[in-house]
Amino acid sequence: MSEKKKTTIVLFSGEYDKAMASYIIANGAAAYDHEVTIFHTFWGLNALRKNEPVSLKKGFMEKMFGKMMPRGVDKMGLSKMNYLGMGPKMIKGVMKKHNAMTLPQLVEMAQEQDVKLIACTMTMDLLGLQKEELLDDIVYAGVAAYIGEAEEGNVNLFI
Numbered sequence: 001m002s003e004k005k006k007t008t009i010v011l012f013s014g015e016y017d018k019a020m021a022s023y024i025i026a027n028g029a030a031a032y033d034h035e036v037t038i039f040h041t042f043w044g045l046n047a048l049r050k051n052e053p054v055s056l057k058k059g060f061m062e063k064m065f066g067k068m069m070p071r072g073v074d075k076m077g078l079s080k081m082n083y084l085g086m087g088p089k090m091i092k093g094v095m096k097k098h099n100a101m102t103l104p105q106l107v108e109m110a111q112e113q114d115v116k117l118i119a120c121t122m123t124m125d126l127l128g129l130q131k132e133e134l135l136d137d138i139v140y141a142g143v144a145a146y147i148g149e150a151e152e153g154n155v156n157l158f159i
Helices: 016-031 042-048 060-068 083-097 103-112 121-127 143-150
Strands: 006-011 035-040 116-120 139-141 155-158
Touching: 006 016, 006 042, 006 143, 016 035, 016 042, 016 083, 016 103, 016 155, 035 042, 035 143, 042 116, 042 121, 103 116, 116 121, 116 143, 121 139, 139 143
Parallel strands: 006 035, 006 155, 035 116, 116 139
Antiparallel strands: none
């Protein structure tokens, strides 16, 4: 019996379309019985943020980062054609018309398929994000955890 194939993705971008591509690939790989890991770092951590604000004690810079970053995947902008926030509304309308899954649905599906969602703890420290602000049932780890996954990976992507 052969070992399960592995797919790893570094999600660096905080843009809706790039996060969507990451989750589409992750769910596709999981459906093909790959062991899948998405390592969320820097702006990619926004894909793991809860929609609702969480009351926490933070310093000035941590509060500023929290206010500037989108809260939850549905609030992320597009990499191209953002048009002051109109682009995401337009693409979501087209997706609804074509019965395409939304990014929040893709994240939920990934969790249901046991895709390992890792939040980079170093970046969390830099941006002042705390565990309470992120989704439940995710893994908190540093780059060594990703490298451990990637060195056995059959497919390794940086998005």
